[in-house]
Amino acid sequence: MPDPNTRLYFELFNEIGIIAQLNRAALERHLTNGMVLPQFSVLNHLIRVQDGRTPLELANAFQVPKTTMTHTLSGLEKAGFIDVKANERDKRSKLIWITEEGRAFRDKSIASLGPEIAEISTAITPEQVQAALPFLKALREYLDAARD
């Protein structure tokens, strides 16, 4: 019998895992062209944060192995949504820039998600989300730091 604390943390991660899964499935239903959640997330990140990032920086931002990021980026490049350019400062690495097509695709996707978000926000209010975010960020930062 595990102690109650263990059970509590298991439940936490279980809920989080299921939410991630449901979110992924829900999102992908809205993305055309077989675009997939990680690809969309990268596109979004390039706009939200900044483009001109290296693949490794992106891998770290999403906490995935760099091989996974290579694969994600190759899909985006094939779709014409990003440009992969040489990095003059460090010839080992590359720089990722979003294209006009990528930007347009991202905007269109977000627009098509609007109604979905509006519906969620009736059940789960923005205030609740605001209230929950600090906890989630703290948890994410802890797990990130604890990765030996």
Added chain:
Amino acid sequence: MPDPNTRLYFELFNEIGIIAQLNRAALERHLTNGMVLPQFSVLNHLIRVQDGRTPLELANAFQVPKTTMTHTLSGLEKAGFIDVKANERDKRSKLIWITEEGRAFRDKSIASLGPEIAEISTAITPEQVQAALPFLKALREYLDAARD
């Protein structure tokens, strides 16, 4: 430019996705025999909730497609951690029972996770987790129900 609400919900799902990923990686570092998070979760569920469930019930509990659950269960069966028996009540389906080996493996795994959990709980207190769970459950239930 997406409206601030959209951005807020994106951030929420982004954090949750990363936490799920980090949790998975952290857990699998502790599981021997190449046991993988979904397999462990199923084992845990069979004890926590009850065994003698059908594969479809398990798939629904974890919100994964039934084909994914078939695959997960076949790994557990090959490892000798579950028994798959015929269901006399409904010959289309099967019933999943945990074996002694499965129970022992699960207990051992949880024990080996103890120190990790103890360490998390210094940074993220059980009280914080308790406080966050209702929100996460509500979100999960909403997403579950919204799957048309």
Added chain:
DNA sequence: CTTGATTTGTACGATATCGTACTATATAGT
């Protein structure tokens, strides 16, 4: 009972994820 629709599980194929090993470049220590 019989027929048609539904449900459960699986086989199969496509793609995602990720660990290992490798190449090319950069950096540090001498």
Added chain:
DNA sequence: ACTATATAGTACGATATCGTACAAATCAAG
């Protein structure tokens, strides 16, 4: 400059995930 070590990215192979299509069993309507 030279060598050892570290870092960025990729190729490759193993496995996970999941959609489609199917077979077997059940259920519903008559």
